[in-house]
Amino acid sequence: QSVLTQPPSVSGAPGQRVTISCTGSSSNIGAGYDVHWYQQLPGTAPKLLIFGNSNRPSGVPDRFSGSKSGTSASLAITGLQAEDEADYYCQSYDSSLSGPVVFGGGTKLTVL
Amino acid sequence: QALLVESGGGLLKPGGSLRLSCTASGFTFSDHYMTWIRQAPGKGLEWVSYISGSGSTIYYADSVKGRFTISRDNAKNSLYLQVNSLRAEDTAVYYCARGNSGFDYWGQGTLVTVST
Numbered sequence: 286q287s288v289l290t291q292p293p294s295v296s297g298a299p300g301q302r303v304t305i306s307c308t309g310s311s312s313n314i315g316a317g318y319d320v321h322w323y324q325q326l327p328g329t330a331p332k333l334l335i336f337g338n339s340n341r342p343s344g345v346p347d348r349f350s351g352s353k354s355g356t357s358a359s360l361a362i363t364g365l366q367a368e369d370e371a372d373y374y375c376q377s378y379d380s381s382l383s384g385p386v387v388f389g390g391g392t393k394l395t396v397l
Numbered sequence: 398q399a400l401l402v403e404s405g406g407g408l409l410k411p412g413g414s415l416r417l418s419c420t421a422s423g424f425t426f427s428d429h430y431m432t433w434i435r436q437a438p439g440k441g442l443e444w445v446s447y448i449s450g451s452g453s454t455i456y457y458a459d460s461v462k463g464r465f466t467i468s469r470d471n472a473k474n475s476l477y478l479q480v481n482s483l484r485a486e487d488t489a490v491y492y493c494a495r496g497n498s499g500f501d502y503w504g505q506g507t508l509v510t511v512s513t
Contacts, residue, residue, distance in 0.1 A: 321499040330492055330503040374442050378498050384458045386444035386498060
């Protein structure tokens with residue numbers, strides 16, 4: 286049971302737009318902590334995709350965007366491409382006693 | 398360009414111990430928090446522990462507290478994770494990553510398998 290809740294899977298056709306939600310609580314996202322997103326291609330280490338809620342590291346296409354509101358955050362991918370098929374994780378900080386760093390359970394994106 | 402390389406994984410029996418290492422290059426190691434994150438086979442990411450640049454601030458996940466110890470040697474640009482009293486549920490790929498949130502560089506991971 287992850288502290289941050291993501292849908293297990295999403296799918297879309299090439300060229301379409303998909304969004305992945307990340308729902309937290311008042312001890313993490315709702316407390317004002319930043320949300321970060323990672324992309325994990327099959328068999329590889331995760332890669333930072335979005336940091337500080339909506340910022341893209343150098344080299345990440347602008348097809349990827351992030352937003353945050355209240356106790357939730359979202360990752361949007363436009364112009365879906367076959368190479369986007371991967372697992373996506375949100376991550377934030379948490380002020381509860383169980384540990385300061387929390388991840389979502391991950392979302393498998395399938396490009397149809 | 399920052400590079401992180403983990404080593405030290407292997408196959409161990411329950412109750413065993415191991416020390417994982419992460420060697421960093423391409424950045425000023427002592428300036429950065431460092432973190433261990435693990436991923437069980439077919440599962441999601443789980444934060445394990447982080448340590449500040451000086452080593453003075455350390456946090457652990459409840460699942461490993463009392464069994465795992467994080468440390469670093471800034472002179473050797475190295476991060477360590479001593480894992481003791483291993484359980485089957487500790488089986489995972491262990492990644493080191495730079496930072497304490499918003500991890501911008503990750504190693505390739507090292508596999509720890511706990512099995513009889």
